[in-house]
Amino acid sequence: MEYKTEEKEAFGRGKVKVLGATFEEGKPEDVKMGKWREKMTNRKEMLKYIETGERYWYSKDWYGSEKRKKPA
Amino acid sequence: MADGKLVSIDKTVEVLLDKMEKDGVESCWDRHLQQEPRCQYGDLGLCCRHCGQGPCQIDPFGGEQQKGVCGATAETIAARHFIRMIAGGAAAHSDHGRGVAEVFLAAAKGEAKGYEIKDEQKLLTMAMDFGVEIGDKSIEEIAVEVGEIALAQFGQQEGELKYIKKAPLKRQELWHKLGVTPRGVDREIVEIMHRTHIGVDNDYKNLLLQGTRAAIGDGWGGSMIATDLQDALFGTPYPVLGRVNLGVLKEDEVNIIIHGHEPLLSELIVVVSQEKEMLDLATSKGAQGINLVGMCCTGNEILMRHGIPVAGDFLQQEIAIATGAAEAVVVDIQCIMPSLPSVADCYHTKVISTSPKAKFPGATHIEFDEHNALNSAKEIVKTAINNFPNRSRNVNIPKESVDLIAGFSYETINYLLGGMFRASCRPLNDNIINGRIRGIAGVVGCNSVRTRHGEGHVEMVKELIKNDVIVLQTGCSAIDCAKAGLMVPEAAGKYAGSGLAEVCETVGIPPVLHMGSCVDNARILIAATAVIKEGGLGDDISEMPVAGAAPEWMSEKAISIGHYFVASGVYTVFGANFPTLGSKKLTKHLFEELEEQIGGMWGFEPDPVKAAQLMIKHIDKKRKALGIDKTRERVLYDMAMRRELEAV
Ligand code: SF4
Numbered sequence: 001m002e003y004k005t006e007e008k009e010a011f012g013r014g015k016v017k018v019l020g021a022t023f024e025e026g027k028p029e030d031v032k033m034g035k036w037r038e039k040m041t042n043r044k045e046m047l048k049y050i051e052t053g054e055r056y057w058y059s060k061d062w063y064g065s066e067k068r069k070k071p072a
Numbered sequence: 073m074a075d076g077k078l079v080s081i082d083k084t085v086e087v088l089l090d091k092m093e094k095d096g097v098e099s100c101w102d103r104h105l106q107q108e109p110r111c112q113y114g115d116l117g118l119c120c121r122h123c124g125q126g127p128c129q130i131d132p133f134g135g136e137q138q139k140g141v142c143g144a145t146a147e148t149i150a151a152r153h154f155i156r157m158i159a160g161g162a163a164a165h166s167d168h169g170r171g172v173a174e175v176f177l178a179a180a181k182g183e184a185k186g187y188e189i190k191d192e193q194k195l196l197t198m199a200m201d202f203g204v205e206i207g208d209k210s211i212e213e214i215a216v217e218v219g220e221i222a223l224a225q226f227g228q229q230e231g232e233l234k235y236i237k238k239a240p241l242k243r244q245e246l247w248h249k250l251g252v253t254p255r256g257v258d259r260e261i262v263e264i265m266h267r268t269h270i271g272v273d274n275d276y277k278n279l280l281l282q283g284t285r286a287a288i289g290d291g292w293g294g295s296m297i298a299t300d301l302q303d304a305l306f307g308t309p310y311p312v313l314g315r316v317n318l319g320v321l322k323e324d325e326v327n328i329i330i331h332g333h334e335p336l337l338s339e340l341i342v343v344v345s346q347e348k349e350m351l352d353l354a355t356s357k358g359a360q361g362i363n364l365v366g367m368c369c370t371g372n373e374i375l376m377r378h379g380i381p382v383a384g385d386f387l388q389q390e391i392a393i394a395t396g397a398a399e400a401v402v403v404d405i406q407c408i409m410p411s412l413p414s415v416a417d418c419y420h421t422k423v424i425s426t427s428p429k430a431k432f433p434g435a436t437h438i439e440f441d442e443h444n445a446l447n448s449a450k451e452i453v454k455t456a457i458n459n460f461p462n463r464s465r466n467v468n469i470p471k472e473s474v475d476l477i478a479g480f481s482y483e484t485i486n487y488l489l490g491g492m493f494r495a496s497c498r499p500l501n502d503n504i505i506n507g508r509i510r511g512i513a514g515v516v517g518c519n520s521v522r523t524r525h526g527e528g529h530v531e532m533v534k535e536l537i538k539n540d541v542i543v544l545q546t547g548c549s550a551i552d553c554a555k556a557g558l559m560v561p562e563a564a565g566k567y568a569g570s571g572l573a574e575v576c577e578t579v580g581i582p583p584v585l586h587m588g589s590c591v592d593n594a595r596i597l598i599a600a601t602a603v604i605k606e607g608g609l610g611d612d613i614s615e616m617p618v619a620g621a622a623p624e625w626m627s628e629k630a631i632s633i634g635h636y637f638v639a640s641g642v643y644t645v646f647g648a649n650f651p652t653l654g655s656k657k658l659t660k661h662l663f664e665e666l667e668e669q670i671g672g673m674w675g676f677e678p679d680p681v682k683a684a685q686l687m688i689k690h691i692d693k694k695r696k697a698l699g700i701d702k703t704r705e706r707v708l709y710d711m712a713m714r715r716e717l718e719a720v
Contacts, residue, residue, distance in 0.1 A: 018573075050197055
């Protein structure tokens with residue numbers, strides 16, 4: 001799709017150009033649209049996603065603010 | 073009679089209160105006027121009737137009456153009352169959760185026809201949370217183990233709830249230090265009832281600690297279990313297009329309104345109402361189809377998962393019947409006005425109760441039994457269809473209805489921010505750190521006749537998004553903001569500040585995200601925890617630029633939710649009224665001292681815009697403490713600017 005820019009007022013820095021909407025206009029019609037979990041069709045894929053996408057709780061080695069902490 | 077324009081910002085209320093007046097039907101707003109003036113002792117939390125020697129009342133102006141007969145002070149009386157409200161709210165959420173766990177277990181064992189585990193992935197995460205080995209086990213085998221552990225969480229006597237481990241580590245440590253980590257969901261509620269009995273716990277700070285323990289048991293226990301099991305059973309919500317407000321009722325179809333809080337029966341009614349047998353029956357009665365709509369949190373549940381339209385919020389339940397177009401109002405539990413059968417008496421509507429826990433004199437009772445749920449659902453839909461020919465000509469369906477996007481579970485937000493291979497909170501954290509997003513607010517809760525219907529939610533949320541605060545919503549608060557057009561992506565450009573609008577437009581999300589029903593406030597806790605664990609915004613929720621609010625609260629559940637937000641480290645502002653104002657010491661403890669003790673604190677401000685400004689001020693305070701207050705003003709740094717910044 002073609003990217004549109006818009007001019008907006010930004011806090012403390014006057015007018016700035018920003019990227020406009022990147023979604024298609026109109027209403028979604030396909031009922032399956034957005035059902036991202038259905039992209040994973042077997043348990044292996046699900047477990048892999050859980051370990052990466054939801055690493056905050058389910059990865060053995062997550063990064064982030066708590067990596068250096070001892071368990072509570 | 074109440075004036076619709078004065079009591080609500082919603083045009084449907086004005087139109088239908090006029091109709092009710094003509095039809096000679098009383099509304100909650102009329103009864104509200106009849107109740108004035110309210111008892112000031114009760115309003116301020118200074119009336120006790122915990123034993124037969126009362127009621128005892130404390131004079132808030134320092135007169136002679138400063139202690140109850142037993143010697144209880146204003147602090148003791150107000151604190152006992154406050155934590156009993158927490159107990160009531162936590163019990164409501166948790167008993168809902170227990171009911172879901174029972175159906176889940178029956179479904180896993182193949183004993184509940186019509187139900188199946190729809191979201192294997194959510195089940196797997198629950199299995200990991202509960203320490204259930206996955207291996208090559210079947211979905212059903214895992215679900216039985218998960219269901220049994222979930223059910224046992226409610227009656228657990230020792231140790232700590234399993235979901236406590238999902239909280240930020242620093243928060244867990246604090247809860248351990250304060251001795252408020254819940255042992256079991258029920259136990260903490262029972263202990264409140266014990267400690268608030270005459271002559272047991274009389275220290276308001278100590279009483280409040282038990283309130284905190286029970287509230288955590290609700291947010292990080294009963295409610296979280298309910299949400300997760302419902303997701304596993306019916307599917308974790310995806311973004312879905314829906315419509316909201318009474319204009320979703322249809323002139324020529326059988327209108328069935330499903331009202332209450334559980335998705336258990338309503339999920340099956342959704343299935344049954346689409347069956348050919350039912351559609352044929354509707355046609356034979358002269359209807360063009362079956363129009364299923366939701367109300368309150370059952371409405372939110374079926375909206376989130378199926379895009380079923382929502383007819384309205386808590387305060388629209390009576391006027392929905394007054395349209396004269398509802399063949400049936402099907403109710404389960406919580407927030408259902410006892411007045412519904414008497415309002416329905418004036419029209420053809422059948423009020424159908426379904427829970428053995430919630431019966432209504434004058435209603436038709438068709439009991440929901442998970443082992444026979446499909447048949448219960450069929451009987452309900454047939455009863456509604458058979459009532460269609462009884463509809464009179466006295467029908468007025470308001471035109472108002474608008475689009476919304478719902479279905480923002482935490483999992484989906486995380487996915488939307490990064491996609492299948494990079495799902496992450498990182499873009500959210502980055503945009504909070506760079507200042508495009510100033511902070512996060514959770515605006516939730518009920519409606520109350522004590523505020524102008526809808527105004528508190530809508531004005532507060534508009535003020536927040538205008539100031540670049542992204543808003544997460546649940547419950548009737550979400551319904552009200554959806555009605556105001558705040559839950560479509562286009563709302564970002566129209567109402568949000570430039571920074572927030574830029575982010576929303578890039579991701580393609582509204583600036584106000586519908587996360588579900590009131591038990592789903594647990595989703596907000598999980599989203600906040602994910603942001604913390606992602607890094608860069610402190611080590612605990614109390615360090616994040618975040619605030620909570622319930623500007624039109626009325627239920628005990630709202631008090632429990634508010635207190636588990638506070639206990640999780642969130643500054644939480646309530647509107648309408650506040651139940652401890654008669655005790656200065658207790659109120660000071662809740663509004664100020666708790667921040668020192670537990671990181672979060674309560675606030676009270678009836679003006680929604682001023683309340684939003686308090687939240688923004690708190691968010692800015694947290695930004696400053698994190699050292700990211702300057703980044704809101706940052707453009708491209710030249711060396712002079714850098715030097716200037718370093719010198720500050
Ligand atoms: S518990 Fe004490 S304050 Fe309450 S009603 Fe009894 S005597 Fe009065």
